[in-house]
Amino acid sequence: MSLFTDYYELTMCASYFDNKNFEPATFDLFIRRLPENRSYFLFAGLEEALQYLQSIKFTEEHLAYLKKQGFNEDFLDYLGGFKFSADVWAVPEGTVTFPNEPLIRVTAPIIEAQLVETFLLNSINLQTMIATKASRVVHAAKGKSVIEFGLRREHGIDAGMKVARSSYIAGCQGTSNVLAGMAYGIPVFGTMAHSFVMSYPKEIDAFRAFTKTFPNKSTLLIDTYDDMAGAEKAAIVAKELEAKGFKLGGVRLDSGDLAETSKKVRKILDDHGLGYVKIFASGDLDEFKITQLLNDGARIDAFGVGTKMGTSADRPYLDVIYKLCETMTPDGGFSPIMKLSKDKITLPGRKQVYRFKNGDGSFRKDVVALADESAEGEPLLVKVMENGKLSYGLPSLEKIRVVASENLSKLPEEYKALTNASTYPVELSQKLQNLIETTKFQLTKNEINGAF
């Protein structure tokens, strides 16, 4: 994955190398702002980021390709012997975070710290975006099961895997993605497709064929032709199963007015004494549709949520960025760095995030402070790599899922509203504010008003 990077990372590194710039520098990875209808982020993607940081290596094939691109031999020799030597601090996966809070902090010779930008952003963007979106869907479902069903429209193979993982972290019960089930130990779920029903001369033949293979817990898709007729046929098959000592698991609705249909289907099932048969719904669902369905009294027991969650369709990216915040000066001191571009100002200096809690453990506010300030809250960034080596026990996926659940439960409801949520308070420490002012003043003097 070492060439899975923007070309400019390599040209900048070549120039750092050429200019013998190996001074340490610190970069922050953070998210600039909340998208519309998001009020927090559920941080995910660290495990992959750390796996990448431990494995950066340029092969002969890479170097031959870069040579053809015009990079010189000295730099290619350097890349051939590249070893990542950074200290890295990061927020654990499953943590609830907010804009402008450093999520990963990399301190290394600038040539190393720069090189890893693209991969880190790619990892954190996708997984944090999906975990955040999925946590909203799970919240909307109010305790009913949510299964991740989006594989067919997620963006490629890697996304299919990471979406399954991230949405499981966020509280989904499982995924339809079998490979993700095998790779991560996530429970896998599935029902049947319309094609299965249509491949039989009659719908009820399809139901009988499927339940012959899976006599217990089958879920029958009943909307291929007409959902009411489908429900009646499912009930007939359920009674046939009962006679043999089996139980139908559920029926699935995938089209039409799910709230109204689910009520009618519930009644048909109940009228046949099939109160145990669950109603599973899918079809274009997201947190808003699920809220509407539950408000409309839908009799749905579980939701299969696909495309809109798996692509974070209402906002398929985060404003995640990776910015230089500190360099070392020739005398061994540290020089704070910030960007003044319009609307894109960044926070200078090496930083830590402190979380303050209420008496009941719920989150009260965060304070972004300088890393060497003493502060009373709980620090969110922990050391994950020291001198390029992992110094952090990677938690299991189940553990991360628990961290996420605990974090979400401690975030007060007002910050979890699906729309118009309150803004969670994130303050800057006085020392950080002072540093911003002095840095801004110095830069303005040097770069804009000064002689050059």
Next chain:
Amino acid sequence: MSLFTDYYELTMCASYFDNKNFEPATFDLFIRRLPENRSYFLFAGLEEALQYLQSIKFTEEHLAYLKKQGFNEDFLDYLGGFKFSADVWAVPEGTVTFPNEPLIRVTAPIIEAQLVETFLLNSINLQTMIATKASRVVHAAKGKSVIEFGLRREHGIDAGMKVARSSYIAGCQGTSNVLAGMAYGIPVFGTMAHSFVMSYPKEIDAFRAFTKTFPNKSTLLIDTYDDMAGAEKAAIVAKELEAKGFKLGGVRLDSGDLAETSKKVRKILDDHGLGYVKIFASGDLDEFKITQLLNDGARIDAFGVGTKMGTSADRPYLDVIYKLCETMTPDGGFSPIMKLSKDKITLPGRKQVYRFKNGDGSFRKDVVALADESAEGEPLLVKVMENGKLSYGLPSLEKIRVVASENLSKLPEEYKALTNASTYPVELSQKLQNLIETTKFQLTKNEINGAF
């Protein structure tokens, strides 16, 4: 990749197996409708789909996992010896297509044809979506270069690769993704980041350091502190380079009012006799912003387009589906299949798409017909696999790019407008219409009004 599939594909296959259903069936992969602000699709993703279809194989590890999921030994034995034996027809990559036109048609024992659904949808969804979006961006740029710059926010590793490929097919000049450059031979481009500028005590030091390494054709990012001051410094460095016999390539703007700024920067550069220095713009661009910039008289020579193209941000998925359209009856005849779910009706029978052209070669209309009808237009679907073997010479990426360019040039302007484009006519042949009516009548009789 054989387990990169929805769980229900496997449960359905298990049931087909259990019920000894090995009859041939035909599935169509198609896109149900145009998203808002799309008026055509630029088809891409076939090469990967065909690579997958040639390589489906269940390993011991796969079978062990499936056994734990409760699949029975007979079925697992079948999967262990699985060989894909389908005949596959498809539209070549780079073809302009429209809703409800079959793009891939798979005819095989239903158990095989069903199994491949998820992967085919995943491949075609991402790549066709991105090729379509990128073709709009390239169209908006009116001949100015577009470079794909979205790697950091594309959805994972695989998306990063496929977006580079698909946007190159659609007419982008290159990508920032170095691995895609190596893997596909796509030209790679890059400038410098704000961090590079900020890592030096003064902005002009950064410009001098970078051009020392890359004395010709460097592009300097000039908006880190103040774009006007940045332009003046770039001009100083450009003159220093001239004195040594070199030429600065360009400057990059990444924030603010790009139209106004580009005009002022152009004037600064021209006042210094630097008419050859190009202006490169990036920052939140898409086809709409580029149109606005050009309408506002922006003096921009090339566009770096990232997130919004690389995630198809205004519509990050297509309504791409894979539907059964024909099964074989016990007597060896064929039985047309269609779905009656509300708003989700599908077209029965094995089909071909015929394209009719005007005298000048431009596209006039398409007709979806039954595969065995003789029709006058040019058939779009070609045979790509016979009995599970590739029967199609996979074109090079450059060739696909030419096909795309030719297709787009033959699509009349009225169908390429970025908003409110005319609807390209896609008709159904009379025989297909007749088949729809008889199939619908039969199904309604059997499944809804009939006894069951």
